Amino acid sequence: MLNGNPEREKGHKLAIEEQDNQKRKRETSFSPSPEGQRVQRKQKRVQAGDMAEVKNMFKTLMEEIAEMKKDQRAYQTEVTTLREENQRLTERLERVEQHLEKLEKSERRNNIVIKGGKLQGSEITAEVEELLKNKVGIQTEIQDARLVSEKYDIVVAKIENWDTKRAIMKQKNKLKGSKTFIEDHYTKQESEIQKKIRGIAAAEKTKGVEAKVEYKKMIWAGEELKKNM
Known part of the structure; x- marks a missing residue:
């Protein structure tokens, strides 16, 4: 109660009205107009659409990466298979060459x-x-x-x-x-071995050491040096 003081009552009413005005202003400042609300809704839709597009792009990218990894694994498997096949062919070729060498040695015996x-x-x-x-x-x-x-x-x-x-x-x-x-x-392989032995013998002879070349070995200063190759 304001004890019946008209001036004080009037001031109190003005203060209340001012508070109400301030409250309405605050509410107005935080509450956009209908047009503003439409703009905000549109912006939200655009943002939602952009987010969906980003998600789709990310999903597509991950799928492409997964496909690339799959192709890479397939390529690595193919490379491994080719290497293994090449190794088998190399070993087979070596066996064939060894067999031919034996046949040739037998023929030339x-x-x-x-x-x-x-x-x-x-x-x-x-x-x-x-x-x-x-x-x-x-x-x-x-x-x-x-x-x-x-x-x-x-x-x-x-x-x-x-x-x-x-x-x-x-x-x-x-x-x-x-x-x-x-x-x-000699076969080709034996000729290469003998050539190396003759080279060693020639080098020793330049040092004054008597060296005699025989089949896959050299008699060097009375000792036998074999060339196992």
């Missing part, structure tokens, strides 16, 4: 190579037999002989058996001092 023998006539087989008899001291029957290089005067001859072949190889030193040489009929 009783062969000798004669270099510088001037054996270029029409009767090479008879000429080889004559050379072995007169210069090596081995009388044998040659199964086959052929001129493989006229330029370098190289003849390959097949001896009748292994024992005779070894006897020839042991007595070939009788040709020392002449321009005629007798060697084993």
